[in-house]
Each structure stands twice: as structure tokens, then as C-alpha cells.
Amino acid sequence: MNLRPADLAREHGISAQAVRNYERDGFIPPAERTPSGYRVYTEVHVTALRAFLALIPAYGHSVAGRIMAGLTEGGIEDALLTIDRGHHRLLRDRETLVAVRKAVNDLTAAPDGAPERPAHPGPRSIGELAHLLDVTQATLRNWESAGILTPARDPATGYRVYGASDVRDAELAHLLRRGGYLLDHVATVVRQVRTAGGTEELARALEDWQRKLSAQGLAMLTAAARLSEYLSLRPASRELLS
Structure with missing residues (x-):
């Protein structure tokens, strides 16, 4: 031929x-x-x-x-x-979706506003969190400036300290950013997860990303x-x- x-x-x-x-x-x-x-x-x-x-x-x-x-x-x-x-990354995205959905369910179901968070090792330094997500430390600082992350500071050193909820928020931000969402939209979604106030936009975002993950898997x-x-x-x- x-x-x-x-x-x-x-x-x-x-x-x-x-x-x-x-x-x-x-x-x-x-x-x-x-x-x-x-x-x-x-x-x-x-x-x-x-x-x-x-x-x-x-x-x-x-x-x-x-x-x-x-x-x-x-x-x-x-x-x-x-x-x-690539397959490992897709699996991680699916697992993160499950974790975020559980976090939202916990938040909306808990009457005292203090639900149990998905388990994450912690606390983490900015370097450790950047390594976990395979992003740069500058990216995490940008997310902080946008209001997506709100890490505590070590009183002795002044260094950022990321607890379990910070790790969850960072994973959610990473997921949505890969889905093409802008920083201001990601910040809105993460705030909704934190406050459990109105999760319709979050639900739409997660459903949209679920469809993208399914399309990618196929x-x-x-x-x-x-x-x-x-x-x-x-x-x-x-x-x-x-």
C-alpha cells in the first residue's frame, strides 16, 4: 500500500x-x-x-x-x-472526586457545622503539598492569594502549615483547575465546601468534571x-x- x-x-x-x-x-x-x-x-x-x-x-x-x-x-x-x-492520574482524579463528594455530604449533613473531614496525612509544609499535587510552590501561593487556600502559620518559624482540610481544598482546586476552571470560580467552589452554604454550583462543577473523566477513560x-x-x-x- x-x-x-x-x-x-x-x-x-x-x-x-x-x-x-x-x-x-x-x-x-x-x-x-x-x-x-x-x-x-x-x-x-x-x-x-x-x-x-x-x-x-x-x-x-x-x-x-x-x-x-x-x-x-x-x-x-x-x-x-x-x-x-496517565492512568494513575485519572484514578487519582476519580478518588479525589469521591473524597470531595464525601466532604460536601459531611458538611451539609452535620448540624454543628464541624463535620469529619476525609482523612489526609498532615500537617504538611508548602514543599510537601506541592510535591503531593505535582505543582510548584508558586502555584500554591497563587491559590492562597486567590482565597482558595488559607494555611495556618507556624508561630515559631512563620512557615505555612497545611492541615487536613487545606489538603482537601488544594486537591479540589487542582482537580478543578485541570478541568479548565478559572481561579475565581475555584475559589467560589472551595468556599462553598468550607461553609456548606449553597452547594448547587459545586454539584454542577463536580458533575461536569465527572463527565470529563468518563470521556477521558473511554x-x-x-x-x-x-x-x-x-x-x-x-x-x-x-x-x-x-
Whole structure:
């Protein structure tokens, strides 16, 4: 099967130049060239492009490109590790949603306004919390400036100290920020969790993020199928798949 860039592009409604760019960036394997210099693509390139485009809604454009570029260079173990990390992050997001929903239920159900919080190790320093969430300390300080976090201060050192409720608020903020919510919206949601005053907006935000997580999970299944098809056609991968 000998195909041109336009033949690959047509299936996905993209331009032939996009296909050439993906080859340039290593997202699909290098094409053979005719004596006159024209690219010749094969079924391997067809499946590689399908895999790359399926990986984007599952892991994001940057990670999808990293996975495919790694495979093009023969680094299947690095690609699989990146995929594993993506699944771990999705699982963490799901677990955080469960924890936040429990926190909201506790807040709205408790008559004295002092519900039991989801269990988190603590207290934590700003460095420890940043490491837990895989964000920078500057990000946590920005969230504090926006009113999302309200850490206590160690009276002896003046350093920030994040307790269990702070960790929960930070995890909620991290979740919503990845869902595309702006800082002022995140601050409103976190305040609602703290005060248990009016949780309709919070419920809508969490339902919206639940739908996004479900869509991402389904996209990961599709991406896995496309990637498996691609790997089955790559000679370097056949031994690992057999």
C-alpha cells in the first residue's frame, strides 16, 4: 500500500501539511521517498496516525506526541511508563472526586457545622503539598492569594502549615483547575465546601468534571486499541506483543 500525505489526511479531516508536520515531529514514522522526493506512506503510517490522534483526547497533545515520538525512536518502555502515569492520574482524579463528594455530604449533613473531614496525612509544609499535587510552590501561593487556600502559620518559624482540610481544598482546586476552571470560580467552589452554604454550583462543577473523566477513560480505551494495532505492525514491537 503506497499512500500520499493527502490520503492519510483525508480520513481525519486534517491537512496534508499536518501529516507532514507529524512526521517531522516524530509522531508518525519517517516515510520512504520516491526518486523524485515524494513521500510514500504505508499501513504502518496509517495506524500510527490513528494512534496519535486517538491519544490526544486521552492524554493531551503534548503527552500523545511524547508517546509516539518515543515509539518512533524505539523507546517502548518509556511510552508504556507515560501511559501508566496517565492512568494513575485519572484514578487519582476519580478518588479525589469521591473524597470531595464525601466532604460536601459531611458538611451539609452535620448540624454543628464541624463535620469529619476525609482523612489526609498532615500537617504538611508548602514543599510537601506541592510535591503531593505535582505543582510548584508558586502555584500554591497563587491559590492562597486567590482565597482558595488559607494555611495556618507556624508561630515559631512563620512557615505555612497545611492541615487536613487545606489538603482537601488544594486537591479540589487542582482537580478543578485541570478541568479548565478559572481561579475565581475555584475559589467560589472551595468556599462553598468550607461553609456548606449553597452547594448547587459545586454539584454542577463536580458533575461536569465527572463527565470529563468518563470521556477521558473511554478515550484511553480507544487509544489503547489504536496503539495496539500500530504496535502489531511495527517489527520492533512484535516480539513484545507475542
